[in-house]
Amino acid sequence: MRKDLRNLKYVFNPKSIAVIGASENPDKLGNVILKNLVDGGYEGKIYPVNPKYEELLGHKCYPKVGSIKKHVDLAIFAVPAPIIPKLAEECGKNGVKGIVVLSAGFGETGKTKLEEKLGKIVLKHGMAMIGPNCLGVMNPEKRVDSIFFPFYKSGRPRVGEISLITQSGAVGTCIADLASYYNVGFSKFVSYGNATTISESDLLEHLGKDSKTKQILLYLEGTKDGKKLLGALEKVNPKKPVIALKAGKSRAAGEAAKSHTGNLAGNYLAYQAAFRESKVIEVDSVVELFYVANMFSQARPKGKRVGVLTDGGGLGVLTADAIEECGMELAEFSKKTSKKLRKSLPHYVNITNPLDIVADSGTDAYRKAIRAMMEDSSIDSIVVIVLFQAPAVDSRIIDVLVKESDRRKKPVVVVAVGGEYTKENRRVLDSYGVPTYGSPDAAIKTLKKFTEYSLFHKKKK
Amino acid sequence: MRKDLRNLKYVFNPKSIAVIGASENPDKLGNVILKNLVDGGYEGKIYPVNPKYEELLGHKCYPKVGSIKKHVDLAIFAVPAPIIPKLAEECGKNGVKGIVVLSAGFGETGKTKLEEKLGKIVLKHGMAMIGPNCLGVMNPEKRVDSIFFPFYKSGRPRVGEISLITQSGAVGTCIADLASYYNVGFSKFVSYGNATTISESDLLEHLGKDSKTKQILLYLEGTKDGKKLLGALEKVNPKKPVIALKAGKSRAAGEAAKSHTGNLAGNYLAYQAAFRESKVIEVDSVVELFYVANMFSQARPKGKRVGVLTDGGGLGVLTADAIEECGMELAEFSKKTSKKLRKSLPHYVNITNPLDIVADSGTDAYRKAIRAMMEDSSIDSIVVIVLFQAPAVDSRIIDVLVKESDRRKKPVVVVAVGGEYTKENRRVLDSYGVPTYGSPDAAIKTLKKFTEYSLFHKKKK
Numbered sequence: 059m060r061k062d063l064r065n066l067k068y069v070f071n072p073k074s075i076a077v078i079g080a081s082e083n084p085d086k087l088g089n090v091i092l093k094n095l096v097d098g099g100y101e102g103k104i105y106p107v108n109p110k111y112e113e114l115l116g117h118k119c120y121p122k123v124g125s126i127k128k129h130v131d132l133a134i135f136a137v138p139a140p141i142i143p144k145l146a147e148e149c150g151k152n153g154v155k156g157i158v159v160l161s162a163g164f165g166e167t168g169k170t171k172l173e174e175k176l177g178k179i180v181l182k183h184g185m186a187m188i189g190p191n192c193l194g195v196m197n198p199e200k201r202v203d204s205i206f207f208p209f210y211k212s213g214r215p216r217v218g219e220i221s222l223i224t225q226s227g228a229v230g231t232c233i234a235d236l237a238s239y240y241n242v243g244f245s246k247f248v249s250y251g252n253a254t255t256i257s258e259s260d261l262l263e264h265l266g267k268d269s270k271t272k273q274i275l276l277y278l279e280g281t282k283d284g285k286k287l288l289g290a291l292e293k294v295n296p297k298k299p300v301i302a303l304k305a306g307k308s309r310a311a312g313e314a315a316k317s318h319t320g321n322l323a324g325n326y327l328a329y330q331a332a333f334r335e336s337k338v339i340e341v342d343s344v345v346e347l348f349y350v351a352n353m354f355s356q357a358r359p360k361g362k363r364v365g366v367l368t369d370g371g372g373l374g375v376l377t378a379d380a381i382e383e384c385g386m387e388l389a390e391f392s393k394k395t396s397k398k399l400r401k402s403l404p405h406y407v408n409i410t411n412p413l414d415i416v417a418d419s420g421t422d423a424y425r426k427a428i429r430a431m432m433e434d435s436s437i438d439s440i441v442v443i444v445l446f447q448a449p450a451v452d453s454r455i456i457d458v459l460v461k462e463s464d465r466r467k468k469p470v471v472v473v474a475v476g477g478e479y480t481k482e483n484r485r486v487l488d489s490y491g492v493p494t495y496g497s498p499d500a501a502i503k504t505l506k507k508f509t510e511y512s513l514f515h516k517k518k519k
Numbered sequence: 520m521r522k523d524l525r526n527l528k529y530v531f532n533p534k535s536i537a538v539i540g541a542s543e544n545p546d547k548l549g550n551v552i553l554k555n556l557v558d559g560g561y562e563g564k565i566y567p568v569n570p571k572y573e574e575l576l577g578h579k580c581y582p583k584v585g586s587i588k589k590h591v592d593l594a595i596f597a598v599p600a601p602i603i604p605k606l607a608e609e610c611g612k613n614g615v616k617g618i619v620v621l622s623a624g625f626g627e628t629g630k631t632k633l634e635e636k637l638g639k640i641v642l643k644h645g646m647a648m649i650g651p652n653c654l655g656v657m658n659p660e661k662r663v664d665s666i667f668f669p670f671y672k673s674g675r676p677r678v679g680e681i682s683l684i685t686q687s688g689a690v691g692t693c694i695a696d697l698a699s700y701y702n703v704g705f706s707k708f709v710s711y712g713n714a715t716t717i718s719e720s721d722l723l724e725h726l727g728k729d730s731k732t733k734q735i736l737l738y739l740e741g742t743k744d745g746k747k748l749l750g751a752l753e754k755v756n757p758k759k760p761v762i763a764l765k766a767g768k769s770r771a772a773g774e775a776a777k778s779h780t781g782n783l784a785g786n787y788l789a790y791q792a793a794f795r796e797s798k799v800i801e802v803d804s805v806v807e808l809f810y811v812a813n814m815f816s817q818a819r820p821k822g823k824r825v826g827v828l829t830d831g832g833g834l835g836v837l838t839a840d841a842i843e844e845c846g847m848e849l850a851e852f853s854k855k856t857s858k859k860l861r862k863s864l865p866h867y868v869n870i871t872n873p874l875d876i877v878a879d880s881g882t883d884a885y886r887k888a889i890r891a892m893m894e895d896s897s898i899d900s901i902v903v904i905v906l907f908q909a910p911a912v913d914s915r916i917i918d919v920l921v922k923e924s925d926r927r928k929k930p931v932v933v934v935a936v937g938g939e940y941t942k943e944n945r946r947v948l949d950s951y952g953v954p955t956y957g958s959p960d961a962a963i964k965t966l967k968k969f970t971e972y973s974l975f976h977k978k979k980k
Binding site: 085087090162163167206207208210211212213224225226227228229231232235236238239277279305306307308309310311313314342343344345368369370371372373374375376378379381382383388406410411412414416417445446447448449475476477478479480481496497498499 | 546548551623624628668669671672674685686687690692693696700738740767768769770772774775804806829830831832833834835836837840842843849867871872873875877878909910936939940941942957959
């Protein structure tokens, strides 16, 4: 195995970080990154590097990496592209294990020679390099964070099981920010930009072996080695679900992708074939990438039969539509379940799927209905629609949903459409591991992908 | 014209409202409705009706409608179904012009005779009846509000130009709540439930003539008179865009719809044909209903060519994908525009569409780029992607977007994906009439429908 790939572990779990180009000017990247490490509570050693300063944010500042005189695991570069090869050389000579190069101005702007030169230097020293032209890495558990976006603008996810590999920093940020908003946890985040020496495939294999990563999200515009990517997907996906979004599908978008990270987007059909062959879950949008990952907190469904519970009739009808349209199935309640529901629910409730307990039923009816559906083996997954606006629904519903959704048995997902009050309740549910969706079609489309993955990998066993 | 249809105006603009079944018990509908009228600031006369009380929420309470002795325009019923025909008869005798029957327990639960009886009574007296089994009406301008959902759970939209006709109260609530969250204005809201005497077609024609309604949203499960519906759509849609969502498309969903409002969902293909024939904008989901309506605040595009501006490369690539996939076109900048952009934007910006001004450019680059695109006649609409997380973007961007988007010239829509900070900024933009979307595909799909409607109605002139 290449030495730089072995050193990838130091990029995600460094014991010490040097910030090359650290600054006291809040408009500079080198300031935001240093501040984020300090404020974010990174517990390893922090070494600001800049000949201009003696001290920055309470940390001694060094004129160059060579003058630190202590071991440096990771160096984060926030300096102009042209001077980076020289500084990287110095890092290599001083035993730095990994570098993150945030700066743009390499292959994506035509400076391919500069990029090649940098690549040779890092490989010579066996340094793991992320970038250039990227946001770098984040590891919430270790508070490693090279994202140069301020905390107040871009939330950081809590510690969790999802890892994200993204070619676009912007897309990565959007997903991490959404995850933070819904309190969904992340294990590792890596925005790899131009992928000069370490590619998406290398990162897939690395995180495939990472014990703290349970699902992997992949945002991809283009790869330099399609065969290697297919190999990595086939190796990793059966063990850990990979959820992929390919951008630059169309001709025009492909050109945009090229000027973005300097990579050819290639023929989309080839990617699609690779995703199908490796049974990777392919999604169509940024938010869907997040939606699908979030559903993996649930038990894997054993089939396509969906039970639907609602306190708003129209939303039940729309959910039934979505289920039939996308090839899932509306479950038929077993006789036992029907009897149980008839006995325990108010007389005006029709015992049928979707089960509409109507707006006045409230928390208790939800509890009874979920419990009955949970025990019915003719139901594979449960979609619970909550009209939080209804007077009979109060916040105890959250307690019921969290308690009754037995994550070892079958998945429970929640649909709630609305404004402030609804969104706040959704966030609470998500933070307790009950995935919520803002529309019936989003929930069902996601459930379908989750179910397909689960059924394929069940069959294989 | 039927007398009850003429009296519809009193339902939306009553000078006095009686609440039949008003209560001091906060768990009762009759309490929530009375409270909402009082707290919501309804300026007409309010008459609580309930023999149990002398006074409720500071208003004299009457034992029955007959004892009010003053003119009552609208009576809202929050009492059990069986006693409603008798009370409606009394309303009729006392000159009430319209009634809203919120109560369920009619045709949708098999009590068709009770519903027929009620229908005959209201027609005999020429009273306009909304319902039964509905949420009734809302007119933000007049603070008329029969929605029995508390304010803190379900936001009420501000005064605006969108009217909503919905068969499902739950779906209507979700849309109104979303509108309130994004500060998008509404003119009238009507949840018509079982449509015993007044149907969706009657409401379409009524609001088609309402000078304060500029767009109409229609959520429909089934109609009793398809021919009449087609006629109403053909009449209204060319003057005021109608945006329709048909639920109960599939067999199973159709059955759910029947037990919901007692109406057959019918064959979806017939509805689809009617929507096509009348050139109504058909949407696929609740949120899309809201999305499309929101875009009508913008100028109508003259063609399909979209200019894309972004500070996050990956989001630009995804937007280009969405444009090509749905049959819109990526505009080609005119030579003049390209020159202007080359001159005014930083050297590292590639002058191409999507125009990626990258994360460090900020507000000033946005202003220049939007201005140039606004003047380029080879661009029909502008999609501005804002990565609010980027350090260079500050809240001045909102000022630029509001000022530079000239709503007489061409539409400008904003895409912003992310958590708390991003969502708050989106809300501000929406409240200034710049429509925002949480993902590129949602924005482009909406823009496509908006463009199609605009082009069809341009051609006709």
